[in-house]
Amino acid sequence: MKDCENLMLYASNELDGAAKAAFEQHLQTCSSCRAELALLRRTDEALAAPAAPASVVENLFAKTTRRRKSFFAGWKPAFAGTALLGLGLLTFLAGLQPDKTAFDASEVIAYMSENLDEEYLNFSNDLALFEQEF
Numbered sequence: 001m002k003d004c005e006n007l008m009l010y011a012s013n014e015l016d017g018a019a020k021a022a023f024e025q026h027l028q029t030c031s032s033c034r035a036e037l038a039l040l041r042r043t044d045e046a047l048a049a050p051a052a053p054a055s056v057v058e059n060l061f062a063k064t065t066r067r068r069k070s071f072f073a074g075w076k077p078a079f080a081g082t083a084l085l086g087l088g089l090l091t092f093l094a095g096l097q098p099d100k101t102a103f104d105a106s107e108v109i110a111y112m113s114e115n116l117d118e119e120y121l122n123f124s125n126d127l128a129l130f131e132q133e134f
């Protein structure tokens, strides 16, 4: 089970030599890591592809910044973080269902599109909280 913790490191090419070989060995026996790795790879491709999701996120962010553009400009990374959190959750859910290896990028994108309104609301709440701090 401990080997599963190396999945993210392996996926981002941060394992070397023995650790990498050990994880590849682990992959042979762990279907949940294989499923999660496959999803991570496809998600990477989706994010690297000519950016339907990125433009959606951009538009969404433009909405939130319309009011006080310069003040919110620094929050762009925070929003990207929220979107990545959503992807992380999706990855986690997929990991719980090793049979569901048939996830592909379009499903991820569809999921993100469906949930953007909700993420936008969460993000707005965060911003409101942030404003109260001032």
Ligand SMILES: [Zn+2]
Pocket: 003, 004, 026, 030, 032, 033
């Ligand atoms: Zn594993």
